[in-house]
Amino acid sequence: MYTIKEVSQKTHLTPYTIRFYTDKGLVPNIQRNKNNTRLFNEESIGWLIRVKYLKDCGMPIKVIKHYVDLYLEGTDSLLPRYKIILEYTHLAQKQLEDAKKRVKFMQHKVKHYTELINKTNGNTSDIINTKECLHDNFIR
Amino acid sequence: MYTIKEVSQKTHLTPYTIRFYTDKGLVPNIQRNKNNTRLFNEESIGWLIRVKYLKDCGMPIKVIKHYVDLYLEGTDSLLPRYKIILEYTHLAQKQLEDAKKRVKFMQHKVKHYTELINKTNGNTSDIINTKECLHDNFIR
DNA sequence: TGCTTGACTTCGTGTTGCTCGAATGTTCTA
DNA sequence: TAGAACATTCGAGCAACACGAAGTCAAGCA
Numbered sequence: 001m002y003t004i005k006e007v008s009q010k011t012h013l014t015p016y017t018i019r020f021y022t023d024k025g026l027v028p029n030i031q032r033n034k035n036n037t038r039l040f041n042e043e044s045i046g047w048l049i050r051v052k053y054l055k056d057c058g059m060p061i062k063v064i065k066h067y068v069d070l071y072l073e074g075t076d077s078l079l080p081r082y083k084i085i086l087e088y089t090h091l092a093q094k095q096l097e098d099a100k101k102r103v104k105f106m107q108h109k110v111k112h113y114t115e116l117i118n119k120t121n122g123n124t125s126d127i128i129n130t131k132e133c134l135h136d137n138f139i140r
Numbered sequence: 141m142y143t144i145k146e147v148s149q150k151t152h153l154t155p156y157t158i159r160f161y162t163d164k165g166l167v168p169n170i171q172r173n174k175n176n177t178r179l180f181n182e183e184s185i186g187w188l189i190r191v192k193y194l195k196d197c198g199m200p201i202k203v204i205k206h207y208v209d210l211y212l213e214g215t216d217s218l219l220p221r222y223k224i225i226l227e228y229t230h231l232a233q234k235q236l237e238d239a240k241k242r243v244k245f246m247q248h249k250v251k252h253y254t255e256l257i258n259k260t261n262g263n264t265s266d267i268i269n270t271k272e273c274l275h276d277n278f279i280r
Numbered sequence: 281t282g283c284t285t286g287a288c289t290t291c292g293t294g295t296t297g298c299t300c301g302a303a304t305g306t307t308c309t310a
Numbered sequence: 311t312a313g314a315a316c317a318t319t320c321g322a323g324c325a326a327c328a329c330g331a332a333g334t335c336a337a338g339c340a
Contacts (some may be wrong), residue, residue: 016299035306037317046277051247058185082253089246096239103236105193106229111224137186140211156328175335177288
C-alpha cells in the first residue's frame with residue numbers, strides 16, 4: 001500500500017491531480033486507513049497510468065469515468081468499451097500526425113533562425129528580403 | 141481584407157478563438173473599419189496559423205505574446221526569439237514521442253478487445269485469466 | 281421609408297482540468 | 311514537548327477558450 005506521495009513519484013502525476021482523479025471516481029476501489037488517508041495498491045497505480053494515457057489521447061474526464069464504470073460492469077460492456085477505445089485510437093493517430101507537422105514547423109523555424117543569426121554575425125550586409133523572408137509564411 | 145468568419149474557415153479556428161487571440165495581442169496590426177469590425181489580411185491569417193502551431197507545441201498564450209512583441213522589436217531580438225523557439229522545439233519533439241507511445245497503447249487495447257470479443261462470440265468457454273488478462277498492466 | 285435580416289461588436293458568465301492555499305489532523309523524531 | 315512532515319477537505323484561482331445576451335450597423339426589400 002502506497003501513500004499519495006509515493007504514487008506521485010511512480011506515476012509522474014502531482015498529488016493534486018491524483019486527488020482530483022480519485023475524487024472523480026477514475027480509480028476504482030481506493031481504500032482509506034483510519035486517518036482517512038488514501039491507500040493505493042499496484043492496481044490503483046495501473047489505473048492512474050491508464051487514465052493518464054486516455055486523457056492525453058483527448059478523452060474527457062467524463063468519458064474516462066464512463067469507461068471505468070463500464071469496466072466495472074464486467075464482460076457485458078465489452079462492446080461499448082471497445083467502441084470508445086476505437087474512437088480515441090483514431091484521435092490519437094490524428095494527434096500523432098499533428099505532432100509530426102509541429103516538429104517540422106519548429107525545425108523549419110530553427111533552421112531559419114540559425115541562418116539569420118549567422119548572417120547577422122558575419123557580413124551583416126546581406127540580410128535579403130527585408131523583414132526576414134516575407135515570402136515564407138511559416139516564418140516570423 | 142477578410143471578416144472574422146472567412147478567417148475562421150481559412151484557419152479552422154472559431155470566431156471566439158480568433159477574437160480571443162486578437163484581443164490578447166497575438167496578431168499584430170489588426171485593422172478595424174468604421175463599424176469597428178476587425179479586418180484581417182493575409183499577414184493576419186499567417187500570424188493566426190503560426191500562433192496555432194506555437195500554442196499546440198505547448199507554448200502558453202503569454203509566451204506567444206512575448207514572442208510576437210519580440211518580433212515587432214526587429215532584428216535586435218533575434219537571439220531571444222531563437223531561444224524560445226529552440227525550447228519549444230524540444231517540447232514538440234517530446235510531444236511527438238509521447239504521441240507515438242499513446243498510439244501504441246491504444247492499438248494494444250484495440251487488439252486486446254478484438255481478441256476478447258471474438259472469443260466471447262465464439263466458444264465462450266475459454267476466457268482465460270479471469271478479469272481480462274490481469275497480468276497485462278495496459279489492459280482494463 | 282421603414283423593417284427585417286444577418287454579421288459583427290463588447291461584456292460577462294460558464295466549462296474543463298487542474299493548481300494551490302488555508303485550516304486541520306496524525307505521526308514520527310529530536 | 312515541540313515541530314517537521316506528511317495527509318485531509320474545501321473553496322478559490324487560473325488558462326484557454328465557449329457561449330449567450332444585448333447592442334450596432336449596413337444591405338436588401340416591400
